[in-house]
Each structure stands twice: as structure tokens, then as C-alpha cells.
Amino acid sequence: MKPTRASRITIADIAKKADVSSATVSNVINDTGRMTEETRNKVRAAMNELGFVKDYTAARLRTGRSKLIGVLIQNIANPFYGEFSATFEAELSKHGYLPIMANIGESLDRQAAMIDEVIAHGVAGIAISPVAGTTPAALENIVSRGLPFVTFVREVNGMHCDFFGADDHHGAHLAAQHLLAKGHRKLGVIGGLASTSTGEHRLSAFMETVNHNHDSAIELFTRRCTPSRDNGRNAAIELITEHPEITAIFCHNDIIAMGATAGLKSQGREVGKDIALVGFDNLPEAEVWNPPLTTIEMFPKSIGTEVARALLAQLDGRHVGPLVNRRPPVLIERDSSRFQLEPQKASVS
Incomplete structure (x- = not known):
């Protein structure tokens, strides 16, 4: 019965x-x-x-071990984090762990509140993509409890902990080389937030590669914004209105690049035909974008698996860290950057 x-x-x-x-x-x-x-x-x-x-609550009371993992990310609506989360969850579930996710945006206050919240729910560990301006002190509530944790995508300066992400410096270097090789010398950049490792590394690497070219004809015009389509659109309009001589733009990520496409179109510019555009992330949407977006692949699915395995190693006492893995990115060339001037050989730094 x-x-x-x-x-x-x-x-x-x-x-x-x-x-x-x-x-x-x-x-x-x-x-x-x-x-x-x-x-x-x-x-x-x-x-x-x-x-x-x-009953996992009862199990935790009996064993003293939780099967919950806190995951703090900027925006679950961003397809990048969707790809990351799919493999992260799949790897954890093989070992009986369940992720609980929270959006933290770019707010230090919300990040602190969500750290407290997942700790209050008895998580066994935490994976976090830190908000802009995060310092080691902002994560002290995790460290002081001895909770296993891993940072991903964005690094925290001065923080000795596991980190998994892309080699942002090399990815931006590839983008700059690509545009220079197509003859572009009037270049725009829509960078990310200055107080994030991704925002700093991608912009500085692009500028370093361009400056290394030692070409007096090169001019570089920059804007920064919080990653969103609206902000990408507005930044592109500002750049092209103030500097109509720009023939190519590199964007901090694909979300910004997709907004920039609309902004450029509103100003009578057609991506791929009279201006080149390069993003960063290689979101699933990039391949079917109009025109298909040239971008930097940073392998979010692989990062998701690696972060989960690093957490599991800490939980099982197999940790030998801190582990730092900046995965080498790859340039994916598509139609958005097919517009070119007289091709010239770019210097390789």
C-alpha cells in the first residue's frame, strides 16, 4: 500500500x-x-x-554536510551565464550537489546581501563572478567561515583563491590584430567597467597592441559603459557622431556589440559593409546575428565544468590551490568584420 x-x-x-x-x-x-x-x-x-x-535539510542535520552550492552572477539573462550554468550544474549533479543562483548585477551592497543569504541557507560552497569594485574585504564573510569558493570570469586583485576565466589580454590582442590587418587605422573601442579585471585587461591589451604598431596614422577613440544592449547602442552613437572617420569598433562583449549594431544602423552605418565590428564572448546568438558577429570565443561551458570540479576538489579535501586557469581564447571571424580598407601587416607584440 x-x-x-x-x-x-x-x-x-x-x-x-x-x-x-x-x-x-x-x-x-x-x-x-x-x-x-x-x-x-x-x-x-x-x-x-x-x-x-x-529531505536534504534532514540529511544535512544528520551528516553536517550541505549539498547546496551558491552561485552569484551578474545577470542570468545573459546567455554567457546560461551556458556556464548548464555545465556547472551538470558536473555538480553527478556528485549530488544542487546550485542555487542569485543575480547580483553590479551592486556591492547586493553582492554582500546575497553572500549572506546563501550562507544563511547553509551552502557547502560558493562560486562567484564578482561585481565591479570587489576587493578581498568584500569576500571576507566567505573566507572567515572557511567556505570553499571559486571566482570566475572576473578576478579580484590581491585575492589568493581559485579563478577560472579567459585570457582577456590575449583575446583583445587578437581583436586588435584582426582589425589592423584589415587596414583599419581609425578605431573605436567600447570598453567595459574600469573597476573589473575584464574591463581593464581587454581595453589595455587592445590599446597596447595598437600602440605597438607604431603607425602615425592610427587614432583610437574610446568609451566605457556597463554591459547592456542599450548602453552599447548609445556608446556607438556617441562614438560615430563625434568621430565619423571611425571604420572599425571593438566591443567589450557581444551584448554591447549587438547594441552597437543598432546604434550604428541608426546613424546610417552598415556593419560589415562600411564599418567593421568585433565583440567578445561568442554567445550562441552571435552566429545568427545580422550580420553574423566576429567575436572572441572564451568557452563558457568549459569554464562552468572547471569551476564545478574545483569546488568539488575543495569539498572533498583534494584541493592543491589556489588554481588559476586563464583559458586561451580564439578569434571567430564572421561577416561583421569583413569590411576592410587596404590590408596592411599588423605588428605582433
Whole structure:
């Protein structure tokens, strides 16, 4: 007889149904111990028939270990974080962990509040893409508790901890080389926030590569903005209105580049035909954008897997960190940068 919804299904109920010991049921629930696959499947079938759902709160009280992982990101609506989250969750779920996600935008106050919140929910560890202006002191509430944590995408200056992201410097270097090689000498840049590692590294690397070219004809015009389509649109309009001689623009990320496409179009410029445009991230949308967007691939799915594995290593006592992995990015050339002037050889720094 299947217990009513009001009744609490126990290990003993499952053991009786499956005709096994309570210890065997416990091992199946916690994915421990040795048994045949036939026995494991028999216990799982009994659990399903009885409508058993594991109580993680009770399990944490018994074992002292949580199966929740806090994940703090800028904006879940950004497809980059969607790709990251898919592989991050898949890797954690293999080991029985469940991520709980929170948007923190670019607010230090919200970041602090969400750190407190996930800690209050008893998370076993935290993965965080820090907001602009984050310092080691801003993460002290995590460190002081000895919680396993990993930063990703953005680094925190002076913070000795695991980090996984892209080599932003090299990615921007590739973008600059690409545009210079197509003969562009009047260049625009729409950079990200100055108080983030990504914003600093991408802009500085692009400028360094351009300056290394030692060409007196080169002019560089810059704007910065918080990454969004609206901000990208507005920044592109400002750049092209004040400097109509610009023939190519490099954007901090694809979201900004997509907004810039609309902004340029509103000013009578056609991306790929009379101005070149390069983004950064290689979002799924970039390939089907109009025109398809030249961009820098930074492999968010691989980063998601690596962050999850680093957290699991800390949780299992296998940590040998801090681990720092800045994955080499790749330029993906598409139609948005096909417009070129007289091709010239760009210097390689």
C-alpha cells in the first residue's frame, strides 16, 4: 500500500518494499557502498513507487554536510551565464550537489546581501563572478567561515583563491590584430567597467597592441559603459557622431556589440559593409546575428565544468590551490568584420 501524502516515507518503508536491508536503502539514497546494479535499480523503483523525495535539510542535520552550492552572477539573462550554468550544474549533479543562483548585477551592497543569504541557507560552497569594485574585504564573510569558493570570469586583485576565466589580454590582442590587418587605422573601442579585471585587461591589451604598431596614422577613440544592449547602442552613437572617420569598433562583449549594431544602423552605418565590428564572448546568438558577429570565443561551458570540479576538489579535501586557469581564447571571424580598407601587416607584440 502506498503511504498517503500526509505520511512520511521512511527508509524502513522502502527497505520493506524492495525486500532489502535499511543499510542498503541508505547507501542508494546517499550513493555510497557497493551493490549490484540490479539491487540499486530495485531500491530506486521502490522509492519511485512510494513517492519518496530525499529531505536534504534532514540529511544535512544528520551528516553536517550541505549539498547546496551558491552561485552569484551578474545577470542570468545573459546567455554567457546560461551556458556556464548548464555545465556547472551538470558536473555538480553527478556528485549530488544542487546550485542555487542569485543575480547580483553590479551592486556591492547586493553582492554582500546575497553572500549572506546563501550562507544563511547553509551552502557547502560558493562560486562567484564578482561585481565591479570587489576587493578581498568584500569576500571576507566567505573566507572567515572557511567556505570553499571559486571566482570566475572576473578576478579580484590581491585575492589568493581559485579563478577560472579567459585570457582577456590575449583575446583583445587578437581583436586588435584582426582589425589592423584589415587596414583599419581609425578605431573605436567600447570598453567595459574600469573597476573589473575584464574591463581593464581587454581595453589595455587592445590599446597596447595598437600602440605597438607604431603607425602615425592610427587614432583610437574610446568609451566605457556597463554591459547592456542599450548602453552599447548609445556608446556607438556617441562614438560615430563625434568621430565619423571611425571604420572599425571593438566591443567589450557581444551584448554591447549587438547594441552597437543598432546604434550604428541608426546613424546610417552598415556593419560589415562600411564599418567593421568585433565583440567578445561568442554567445550562441552571435552566429545568427545580422550580420553574423566576429567575436572572441572564451568557452563558457568549459569554464562552468572547471569551476564545478574545483569546488568539488575543495569539498572533498583534494584541493592543491589556489588554481588559476586563464583559458586561451580564439578569434571567430564572421561577416561583421569583413569590411576592410587596404590590408596592411599588423605588428605582433
